[in-house]
Amino acid sequence: MILAVRLLVRQRRVLAVILAMPTLAVAAAPLQGLLPLAAKQHCDECHAIQEVRIGPSFQAVALRYSVEGPAAEERLARKIINGGAGNWGNVPMVPNERVSLEDARAIAHWILSLAPGSAR
Numbered sequence: 001m002i003l004a005v006r007l008l009v010r011q012r013r014v015l016a017v018i019l020a021m022p023t024l025a026v027a028a029a030p031l032q033g034l035l036p037l038a039a040k041q042h043c044d045e046c047h048a049i050q051e052v053r054i055g056p057s058f059q060a061v062a063l064r065y066s067v068e069g070p071a072a073e074e075r076l077a078r079k080i081i082n083g084g085a086g087n088w089g090n091v092p093m094v095p096n097e098r099v100s101l102e103d104a105r106a107i108a109h110w111i112l113s114l115a116p117g118s119a120r
């Protein structure tokens, strides 16, 4: 009897794990089209490419800063590392100090490439 109950419990657990799997897969899937480096740094927790989330869409950022020309890349890279406030609303971006300058430049380059007509 006890054995039968144990077996039942175990089966239920297996079933629960199987049922939870598709949900986990969806949650773990990176945003489509996102630069893998940006996914690795969890930028997509607050940013999407097209929609506003907690932070502005990367396309909106690209549109706004691409008019600054080549200097925009360095400026954005430093903003990514240092964070900032008041440029898009009342929610500040906390500093992302774990991101190296090299990685921040690569992400900034990718963000700016999202501007319409970008040749980057």
Ligand code: HEC
Pocket (backbone or CB within 6 Å): 038, 041, 042, 043, 044, 045, 046, 047, 054, 055, 056, 061, 076, 079, 080, 084, 085, 086, 087, 088, 089, 090, 091, 092, 093, 094, 096, 099, 107, 111
């Ligand atoms: C916890 C949420 C959060 C995370 C994580 C986050 N951001 Fe942000 N980000 C924001 C918010 C909020 C703003 C708007 C800040 C403002 O209004 O100045 C912002 C603004 C920006 C801007 C525009 C800066 C400006 O001054 O116009 C860039 C570029 C950016 N984020 C890139 C990134 C990148 C790249 C990552 C990953 C390394 C990242 N963010 C991670 C919330 C976040």
